[in-house]
Amino acid sequence: STGAVKMQAKAEELKFVTKNDGYVHIHPSSVNYQSRHFESPYLVYHEKIKTSRVFIRDCSMVSVYPLVLLGGGQVHMQLHKGEFVISLDDGWIRFVAASHQVAELVKELRCELDQLLQDKIKNPSMDLCMCPRGSRIIGMIVKLVTTQ
Numbered sequence: 001s002t003g004a005v006k007m008q009a010k011a012e013e014l015k016f017v018t019k020n021d022g023y024v025h026i027h028p029s030s031v032n033y034q035s036r037h038f039e040s041p042y043l044v045y046h047e048k049i050k051t052s053r054v055f056i057r058d059c060s061m062v063s064v065y066p067l068v069l070l071g072g073g074q075v076h077m078q079l080h081k082g083e084f085v086i087s088l089d090d091g092w093i094r095f096v097a098a099s100h101q102v103a104e105l106v107k108e109l110r111c112e113l114d115q116l117l118q119d120k121i122k123n124p125s126m127d128l129c130m131c132p133r134g135s136r137i138i139g140m141i142v143k144l145v146t147t148q
Helices: 064-070 100-122 132-147
Strands: 015-018 022-026 042-050 054-062 076-080 083-088 093-097
Touching: 064 083, 064 093, 064 100, 064 132, 076 100, 083 100, 093 100, 100 132
Parallel strands: 022 054
Antiparallel strands: 015 022, 042 054, 076 083, 083 093
C-alpha cells in the first residue's frame, strides 16, 4: 500500500562524466542548470571552467544518432558478448545497436557523411542539396534523426 518514489536529483547534485576530467557539473549560470532530467545522458558543451569544482556552460543535450554521425573521431563496430557495439573516441563512448545490420548501416552512413563533407571542403561551391549523392545522404540523416 506504500512505496518509494525515486526523486529526481537536485540541480546541484546532477553530474556528468568527461573522459579527461571525471565528474563535471552544469554551471549555475547555465540555462540548463535547473533541468533535472535529460532524455539522453549525453551533453555537448562549449566552455569548461574549474572553480570549486569543474563546471560546464553553454551545454545542450544530444541524442545518440547526432553524436555518432557528427562526433569527432572514428566510428568502430564490434561484437561484444553477443551484442553489436558502436564505439566512438577509442571506445570511451559505446552504444549497443539493435542488430548487426543497424550497426553497419550507421557506420556506413557516417563514412558517407565524412566523405561528403570532405568533398564540400575541396569544392565549396558544390550544392549538397542539388547533388544526387549529397541529397540522398542528407535526406537519410534527416529521416534518421527526426524519427529516432
